[in-house]
Amino acid sequence: MTELLRLGVNIDHVATVRNARGGAVPDPVRAGLLAQEAGADGITAHLREDRRHMVDTDIDALMDALSIPLNFEMAATDEMQAIALRHKPHAVCVVPEKREERTTEGGLEVARDENKLADFIAPLREAGSRVSIFIAADQRQIESAARIGADIIELHTGAYCHAHIDGDIALRDAELARMVEMAAVADELGLEVHAGHGLTYDCVLPVAAIPQLKELNIGHFLIGESIFRGLPDAMAEMRRLMDEARG
Ligand code: PXP
Numbered sequence: 001m002t003e004l005l006r007l008g009v010n011i012d013h014v015a016t017v018r019n020a021r022g023g024a025v026p027d028p029v030r031a032g033l034l035a036q037e038a039g040a041d042g043i044t045a046h047l048r049e050d051r052r053h054m055v056d057t058d059i060d061a062l063m064d065a066l067s068i069p070l071n072f073e074m075a076a077t078d079e080m081q082a083i084a085l086r087h088k089p090h091a092v093c094v095v096p097e098k099r100e101e102r103t104t105e106g107g108l109e110v111a112r113d114e115n116k117l118a119d120f121i122a123p124l125r126e127a128g129s130r131v132s133i134f135i136a137a138d139q140r141q142i143e144s145a146a147r148i149g150a151d152i153i154e155l156h157t158g159a160y161c162h163a164h165i166d167g168d169i170a171l172r173d174a175e176l177a178r179m180v181e182m183a184a185v186a187d188e189l190g191l192e193v194h195a196g197h198g199l200t201y202d203c204v205l206p207v208a209a210i211p212q213l214k215e216l217n218i219g220h221f222l223i224g225e226s227i228f229r230g231l232p233d234a235m236a237e238m239r240r241l242m243d244e245a246r247g
Contacts, residue, residue, distance in 0.1 A: 010219025038232035046073035107136035161198030208245035
């Protein structure tokens with residue numbers, strides 16, 4: 001049996017629902033604590049530049065309340081670096097961010113900005129955070145991530161998940177094959193490999209079976225599913241599928 005995967009629960013969309021009315025409920029910190037109680041291995045929260053879901057006080061409160069690791073997602077900006085250095089979360093996941101996008105649509109362009117990103121992540125690592133780079137399954141980008149001193153790459157599973165939803169089996173299988181190959185490349189380079197974006201019960205199994213993977217980060221689907229069955233139960237089914245894939 002392959003080593004079991006960690007499940008990181010992304011709670012951004014609890015804040016999306018809260019912000020739709022501008023009040024205090026539903027509280028993403030309460031969701032984080034519930035996920036922790038239900039066996040999450042970590043909580044992921046993305047503080048976007050436009051604060052469309054998480055806001056600064058959510059990150060403060062999560063840092064205070066959680067006893068499991070916080071994976072703090074952020075863009076490579078001076079403002080976010082300062083916030084991360086103040087909090088020193090367990091992990092910082094650097095993602096590309098565009099104001100006009102609905103969600104994080106692609107992986108970070110590391111190869112073009114190697115020097116800048118190396119300087120950007122160095123103080124975060126010195127402060128004790130593990131640095132993860134959200135990246136497409138692209139060898140050039142992965143080699144750059146290793147060169148800049150990242151600890152982890154998180155493979156963007158969005159293209160694979162979208163092809164699955166669209167019923168484009170050839171594209172889905174090609175995307176999966178690329179992730180399988182690139183996970184091995186990253187592992188060879190000494191990078192820890194995570195994956196996430198768009199994962200659902202229907203498409204998680206082949207991704208979870210990639211042997212080098214250590215962690216999946218899943219949000220939107222789990223938060224949506226929890227409307228119908230509650231977060232602990234929604235997580236339990238995802239965990240069951242992840243464990244089945246490793247068995
Ligand atoms: N990992 C990263 C780096 C992300 O940006 C996101 C989305 O915010 C996720 C995982 C979770 O994606 P989803 O909400 O589609 O499950």
